[in-house]
Amino acid sequence: MLLELQPLTDIGTLDEIYRDPYIARVGHDHRPAAPVIHPAAHYLGAYADGQLVGSFLVIESGFIETDVHALLTRRALPHSRELGRMCLHYIFFNPSIERITAYVIDGLTAARNYCLKLGFKSEGFRRAACVQNGVLLGIHTMGMTRNDWKESQ
DSSP states (O other), X not given: OOEEEEEEOOHHHHHHHHHSHHHHXXXXXXBOXXXXXXXXXXXXXXXXXXXXXXXXXXXXXXXXEEEEEEEEOGGGGGGHHHHHHHHHHHHHTSTTOOEXXXXXXXXXXXXXXXXXXXTOEEEEEEEEEEEETTEEXXXXXXXXXXXXXXXXX
């Protein structure tokens, strides 16, 4: 199985990913599930044997920090850990990046476990940080430093 990450800029393709029911279920009420268009945000398409199975949203949130969000469809699940490692490698390839942050909505246990299996550490919980389906929910903050990443290699 050939797994690849490639920059993804086609808005139509990104719209398709956000409309996937597996992805759309984690949307927030204040913002429709749609691509983030901002100079600090870019997408990496996740491919398995040449077929797009999702993407990663990478947001430059500071001079030494990047936020990452996984948008992996059900078809990506058998490859999700390897694709996640590839994404982390891609981000840490930039020598100025010292940490990656992932935010996981409370109740998304599989997403939180995914981050932990990739080597993220639980760093805190922001109470009442988002609204989903009319319910106020907290967000788990997960972090990985460059040293954490090196130790997991």
